[in-house]
Amino acid sequence: AQSVTQLGSHVSVSEGALVLLRCNYSSSVPPYLFWYVQYPNQGLQLLLKYTTGATLVKGINGFEAEFKKSETSFHLTKPSAHMSDAAEYFCAVSPTGANSKLTFGKGITLSVRP
Amino acid sequence: GAVVSQHPSRVICKSGTSVKIECRSLDFQATTMFWYRQFPKQSLMLMATSNEGSKATYEQGVEKDKFLINHASLTLSTLTVTSAHPEDSSFYICSARNGNTIYFGEGSWLTVV
Numbered sequence: 001a002q003s004v005t006q007l008g009s010h011v012s013v014s015e016g017a018l019v020l021l022r023c024n025y026s027s028s029v030p031p032y033l034f035w036y037v038q039y040p041n042q043g044l045q046l047l048l049k050y051t052t053g054a055t056l057v058k059g060i061n062g063f064e065a066e067f068k069k070s071e072t073s074f075h076l077t078k079p080s081a082h083m084s085d086a087a088e089y090f091c092a093v094s095p096t097g098a099n100s101k102l103t104f105g106k107g108i109t110l111s112v113r114p
Numbered sequence: 115g116a117v118v119s120q121h122p123s124r125v126i127c128k129s130g131t132s133v134k135i136e137c138r139s140l141d142f143q144a145t146t147m148f149w150y151r152q153f154p155k156q157s158l159m160l161m162a163t164s165n166e167g168s169k170a171t172y173e174q175g176v177e178k179d180k181f182l183i184n185h186a187s188l189t190l191s192t193l194t195v196t197s198a199h200p201e202d203s204s205f206y207i208c209s210a211r212n213g214n215t216i217y218f219g220e221g222s223w224l225t226v227v
Contacts, residue, residue, distance in 0.1 A: 032214055034215075034216070036218070041205075041221075041223070042220060042221060043118075043120070043207050043218045043219050043220040043221040044158075044207065044209075044218040045218070046215065046216075046217065046218075049214070049215055051214045090157065090158070094216070096214070101148055101160060101163060102148070102160075102209075102216055104157045104158050105157065106156070106157045107156075107157045
């Protein structure tokens with residue numbers, strides 16, 4: 001069984017400040033890891049993913065995440081927040097099988113203050 | 115990147131009627147699609163896995179007779195909410211796997227009045 005933990009429900013940062021959204025996972029096998037962003041009243045957009053290879057992955061909109069196996073973490077960061085980054089962020093994990101389904105964290109709301 | 119499209123984006127129906135939501139993979143073939151439900155301020159709840167050419171696999175607690183899923187082709191899955199009631203009002207999202215990535219549709223708001 002797999003699970004994802006996103007601590008806290010809301011993070012607020014100032015525009016230009018570092019964004020750090022935490023994600024820890026539990027999996028009995030090496031998983032695929034994903035971060036998705038959801039803007040109000042919209043579907044989910046893939047930010048980035050880790051499957052194999054380099055543990056530091058870069059995504060869209062200046063976001064990146066680092067897979068740390070020893071810490072079972074996949075934290076999402078962005079050096080400088082922009083107002084347009086305000087949204088809901090979901091961390092997700094799936095087994096590596098072809099038709100494996102995603103297990104989501106509960107999500108975290110990012111607010112950006114002017 | 116891969117695109118998944120849902121239609122309609124918003125639908126209002128009367129209590130007791132049925133409503134169909136379509137999910138299409140636009141530039142890839144998807145043997146498996148997933149249907150989620152999302153309540154306000156909450157995470158996504160997986161309802162069922164839609165398998166092309168075979169029966170869907172429903173998650174525990176999801177009524178298969180109420181939420182009918184059909185995956186008739188490699189690019190189309192449909193979710194039909196039968197005999198809808200106000201408590202079925204929600205945001206429904208589909209997704210499809212392309213390789214090692216799962217892409218999501220834009221979501222469909224269902225309001226039952």
